[in-house]
Amino acid sequence: MNLSIALAALWGIAANVLAMIPSKDNHWTRAYILIAVGIPILGYVTLQNGPWIGLIVMAAGISVLRWPVIYLGRWVRRLVR
Numbered sequence: 001m002n003l004s005i006a007l008a009a010l011w012g013i014a015a016n017v018l019a020m021i022p023s024k025d026n027h028w029t030r031a032y033i034l035i036a037v038g039i040p041i042l043g044y045v046t047l048q049n050g051p052w053i054g055l056i057v058m059a060a061g062i063s064v065l066r067w068p069v070i071y072l073g074r075w076v077r078r079l080v081r
Helices: 003-020 026-048 052-066 066-080
Strands: none
Touching: 003 026, 003 052, 026 052, 026 066, 052 066
């Protein structure tokens, strides 16, 4: 297992642990931090392992951070209309 996959796995574990801890702002600040840390890790995974593994890791990240992605989709849909 190379370093990029290990970092992605640690990111996933950290995301799940952070989701279990209660939050007053519905976990939005934690989601922003996870996004800021996850994007470079995703780029690193894609660089080392290729685009297909990068897409798999991106799908895993989207499944963890689904609400920011849903709100982004709604925002883009409003802009297009």
